[in-house]
Amino acid sequence: MMPHEATDRTAAQGPADDKSARFVIQARLVRIKEQNILFSPSQRAIFALNDTAADIWRSLQEGLPPAAISRKIACGHFDTLEASRHVEAALKDWEHLGLIRPCAPSCCASPDEHVSQMLAVAGRYIQIVYPAAHAFPAITVFKHLEIRRETADIVLQPVEHGDRIHLFRNGDWVLSCPPDELATVLKGELLNDILKHGAYELALHTAALLKGERLALLCGDPGAGKTTLTLALAQAGFGFVADDVTLLDSGGLGVGLPFAPAIKPGSWPLLTEYYPDLDMTPIFRRPDSKRVRYVLPKDFMPLSPSAVGWVFLLRRDRDSKPSLDPVDTIGALRGLLNGAFAPGRELGSTAFDVLTHVIGSAQVYCLTYSRLQDAVELIRRACP
Secondary structure, three states: OOHHHHOOEEOOOOOOOOHHHOEEEOOEEEEEOOEEEEEEOOOOEEEEEOHHHHHHHHHHHOOOOHHHHHHHHHOOOOOHHHHHHHHHHHHHHHHHOOOEEEOOOOOOOOHHHEEEEEEEEOOEEEEEEEEHHHOOOHHHHHHHHEOOOOOOOEEEEEEEEOOEEEEEEOOEEEEEEOHHHHHHHHHHHHHHHHHHHOOOOEEEOOEEEEEOOEEEEEEOOOOOOHHHHHHHHHOOOOEEEEOOOEEEOOOOOEEEOOOOOEEOHHHHHHHOOOOOOHHHOOEEEOOOOOEEEEOOOOOEOOOOOEEEEEEEEEEEOOOOOOEEEEOOHHHHHHHHHOOOEOOOOOOOHHHHHHHHHHHHHOEEEEEEEOOHHHHHHHHHHHOO
């Protein structure tokens, strides 16, 4: 049997009425020279199993539920309690490693067990069906995007399984995560869907704020303070449009993806002056284990495509005086191309023409700063 043939093989329902016993097997067990080897085709990874773990895996492939597997291996060298612990530990490890996963959720589940949220982002309609026990506080992160609509382009369904949440997209498994990462994972999946299916010419890795009828774009390397500065400006007379991604159409007009900005702990003290209730906001985790809080400015601006008036390339430097310096065309291109994304991934001539149009019509500056207040003041002066 070829490796890919082992992927997504569903273990049959065991004799016990145990819905949690249904798994999709995503690895292949072989025995080579008295060694049990578990091979994951999707990860191109191998894992060594002792004989007990191998017996558990084979029983899982046969469709036995956990309780039956425990009874089966207890007939060997373990008592029932110890056998149950071995089975529970093995299933937990394999699930975390992505070697097994639950089957797709049933559409016949009770409505009382779920909370549904319909969202609209950049012309895409997404329904999220949360397990009731884990809807809050993740659901609050996307509340400003809610609409009333019957049909969706995609359905995202987080499913609780043990101590993990498994995310399904239109019934297909996507990934699993701990419950406190759910909001971050959903935000990432929404972004992926828009970049893959949205109508745009070029996606820029920039924040966007509205001043008058024009957009001010902020971009910079990680650590440049883009999110913190965006939130401060949103409380200083600018309308919040986007924190991380701005889409450009064929005419060079921009539309921001208005997801709530994720604030890392280092920025919490800086932003309490602008957002006094920040300490009351729920804390989530990213897949890299870093903690974040999501905050949406009150002056949230869901708007039609707008022209780009200013571009600010951020340079945070403790030892430099605050300054705002014009940037030449080459520097502007390099700054905006950093992290830019085009449909099909290749930056074609049309996307490049859009970018050159934006740079040709906008004022582009390099903003050097150390203190947040200095950066806010310099941008306010540049955007009358």
